[in-house]
Amino acid sequence: MEKLLMKGNEAIAEAAIRAGCRHFYGYPITPQTEVSAYMSKKMPKVGGLFLQSESEVAAINMVYGSAAAGVRTMTSSSSPGISLKAEGISYIAGADLPCVILNIVRGGPGLGGIQPAQSDYFQATKGGGHGDYHLVVLAPSSIQECVDLTFEAFDIADTYRLPVMIMGDGMLGQMMEPVVFGDHKGRELPSKDWACNGTQLKREHNIVNSLYIDPQVLEDTVLARQKKYDYILENEVKYETDSVEDADIVLVAYGTIGRVAKNAMLKARAEGIKVGLVRPITLWPFPSKALNDIASTAKAFISVEMSMGQMVEDVRLAVNGKAPVYFTGRTGGIIPQPTEILAKIKEVSGGIK
Amino acid sequence: MNTVFDKPHALTDVPFHYCPGCTHGIVHRLVAEVMDELGIEGKTVGIASVGCSVFSYNYFNCDMVQAAHGRAPAVATGVKRAKPENVVFTYQGDGDLAAIGTAETVHAATRGENITIIFINNAIYGMTGGQMAPTSLVGQITQTTPYGRKVETQGYPIRVCEMLSTLEGAAYLERVSVDDVKNIKNAKKAIKKAFEYQIAGKGFALVEVLSTCPTNWGMSPVEALDWLRTNLKEHYPLGVYKDKEAEINE
Numbered sequence: 001m002e003k004l005l006m007k008g009n010e011a012i013a014e015a016a017i018r019a020g021c022r023h024f025y026g027y028p029i030t031p032q033t034e035v036s037a038y039m040s041k042k043m044p045k046v047g048g049l050f051l052q053s054e055s056e057v058a059a060i061n062m063v064y065g066s067a068a069a070g071v072r073t074m075t076s077s078s079s080p081g082i083s084l085k086a087e088g089i090s091y092i093a094g095a096d097l098p099c100v101i102l103n104i105v106r107g108g109p110g111l112g113g114i115q116p117a118q119s120d121y122f123q124a125t126k127g128g129g130h131g132d133y134h135l136v137v138l139a140p141s142s143i144q145e146c147v148d149l150t151f152e153a154f155d156i157a158d159t160y161r162l163p164v165m166i167m168g169d170g171m172l173g174q175m176m177e178p179v180v181f182g183d184h185k186g187r188e189l190p191s192k193d194w195a196c197n198g199t200q201l202k203r204e205h206n207i208v209n210s211l212y213i214d215p216q217v218l219e220d221t222v223l224a225r226q227k228k229y230d231y232i233l234e235n236e237v238k239y240e241t242d243s244v245e246d247a248d249i250v251l252v253a254y255g256t257i258g259r260v261a262k263n264a265m266l267k268a269r270a271e272g273i274k275v276g277l278v279r280p281i282t283l284w285p286f287p288s289k290a291l292n293d294i295a296s297t298a299k300a301f302i303s304v305e306m307s308m309g310q311m312v313e314d315v316r317l318a319v320n321g322k323a324p325v326y327f328t329g330r331t332g333g334i335i336p337q338p339t340e341i342l343a344k345i346k347e348v349s350g351g352i353k
Numbered sequence: 354m355n356t357v358f359d360k361p362h363a364l365t366d367v368p369f370h371y372c373p374g375c376t377h378g379i380v381h382r383l384v385a386e387v388m389d390e391l392g393i394e395g396k397t398v399g400i401a402s403v404g405c406s407v408f409s410y411n412y413f414n415c416d417m418v419q420a421a422h423g424r425a426p427a428v429a430t431g432v433k434r435a436k437p438e439n440v441v442f443t444y445q446g447d448g449d450l451a452a453i454g455t456a457e458t459v460h461a462a463t464r465g466e467n468i469t470i471i472f473i474n475n476a477i478y479g480m481t482g483g484q485m486a487p488t489s490l491v492g493q494i495t496q497t498t499p500y501g502r503k504v505e506t507q508g509y510p511i512r513v514c515e516m517l518s519t520l521e522g523a524a525y526l527e528r529v530s531v532d533d534v535k536n537i538k539n540a541k542k543a544i545k546k547a548f549e550y551q552i553a554g555k556g557f558a559l560v561e562v563l564s565t566c567p568t569n570w571g572m573s574p575v576e577a578l579d580w581l582r583t584n585l586k587e588h589y590p591l592g593v594y595k596d597k598e599a600e601i602n603e
Contacts, residue, residue: 049434054460061427062431065430070435196432199394207411208417208419
């Protein structure tokens, strides 16, 4: 199989096209502008559409329209642009529409910086937009995983009728690694008979909507959607573990930091400290049960993030008091070094019995 | 017995919730009659906006997509680009189209999106209880301009047809009124033309319909029609502001 050396942003764009996406709406913002640039060149060649919208707000609403019409559609942006999309994402979730949203996270808040960060975890997993809803959030940590999870994202979106976010970061977006596209064995997907694409006078009109003025009806809608989420919580959790069976200290890290943390783990092991790693691949649904199980034998957890500590709260909730949970990380767009993480490991290690 | 008059097929049996004297009822009917006459109900997707007409997805018999406030032209773009064979229209009020949605309106027009926009201009925000709209007149009393719209504080109203006519992407723009039978007939002609433009692939078409809001203007339906004639028509002259087809034929 052919190996291609590709930049993350472009690999994701190519994967989306191979997954059958033919309608991509985007707006430039560093560090993900290459996604749009790639789409603008490639889409016309495959009979698809790349449209540069007037804003990230317009882009997410164009995605809403194309999703309502029943096609695979996607947009991408970076942190400040994702904030702009919050309203549209809530509407997409509330209308039970499938789509894929890529966030190549950069330093925040506000205009922030253009370097990698993981400070949008809360925004992605705890709402971002208003109302009771969830996105499935996928966190790749290599360019190959970016490609594989892009295929998955479209399948998950279509299977469950919900928006799926691929949470990358500026590092993944910009770095280059070899990838293989291969044949993706897709899921069996339900038909989109709910789509708004013309009744042909042969059926009742379809309505894509999130407005339910009657509170009982709205509650019923939200409860029905929760059943969907409950199923996803049971069946779609994805994570990777490394050396956790005998670990005293367990690092929890995702994305780019998943790899940096692994280096730190190997350094620690070389010095005789028993360290393991849990790398969540789905940030929502979060691998809570797995962490809780590991907490039966581990003596401490350290959440390692490029933020002020956001995922650490979910780690704490998952561990549920069975062991102490610490945090280490950098923010502002700085990537922590394995040596910094090792220092925290030693600090924690010194304190545990 | 022959049926000589009936509800258009493109309207459902759901009773409208609109106020007595509200011209939404007239315009909904005109749009539905046009859909019937052009035989397009089966391939039409309507985009409902946010305002008094938010429930229009219950009133039209075609597929309907509810859009966020102001975003209807972007949603319409998403539908039309995915399904170019569908006829896609939006139905929007003045806040939706000319306040929060100004960027989406302008850019759909300048891109020449092959969609049809029905723009209800009643110079006020109806659904939320009568606040100032971007098209409210200077001096007009509204809930948020209780002493009358003042130029120094709230500036001037926007003339949407005139503004959009500067864009090459706009193919057909006409401002009409529904204040009497003659104007209603003309409004229907314009709405039909706006749909025909889309079907022929001629580009972006928008019909601005001067409308009344008796409830929030604080008038009876008949007084409201008079106020429209005396005040709105003066500031918003009726007429064709863009017609690419006509320009080509000259």
